[in-house]
Amino acid sequence: MNQYEVKTYATKAQALVCKQKLERGTYYLSHGEYERPTYRVRKTRNSDDYYIRAEYFYYSGTFYAKQSGPMLEY
Numbered sequence: 001m002n003q004y005e006v007k008t009y010a011t012k013a014q015a016l017v018c019k020q021k022l023e024r025g026t027y028y029l030s031h032g033e034y035e036r037p038t039y040r041v042r043k044t045r046n047s048d049d050y051y052i053r054a055e056y057f058y059y060s061g062t063f064y065a066k067q068s069g070p071m072l073e074y
Contacts, residue, residue, distance in 0.1 A: 006070045008049035015041040015050040022052070022071075032062025039071075 009015040019039045027036040037054040044051055055068040 006051055008044060008047075008051050010049065012041060012043075012050050015052055019052055030064075030066070032058045032065060034059055037068075042070075 009018065019041055022039050029036070033056060035057050037056045040053045040055065041050055042053050043049075052071045053069065054071050056066045058065040
C-alpha cells in the first residue's frame, strides 16, 4: 500500500453513507480534470472491511494528474 492510513468501514452500509456525502456538495476540478471523481465502495482483500475508491478522470497529456485509488485518511 503506501505510507498513509486507508479509512475502512465495518459494513457496506456505513461505507455507502459516507459515499453519498462525498457525492453531494461542491467539488473543484484540478488542472486537466474533466469531471468529479467516481466513488466506488470496495471490499478489502482478505478482510471483512470496506473502503471507498476514488477514480479521477483527466484529459490526456495533462501534468500532475492524481492517481486513482483508495481514499486516504490524513
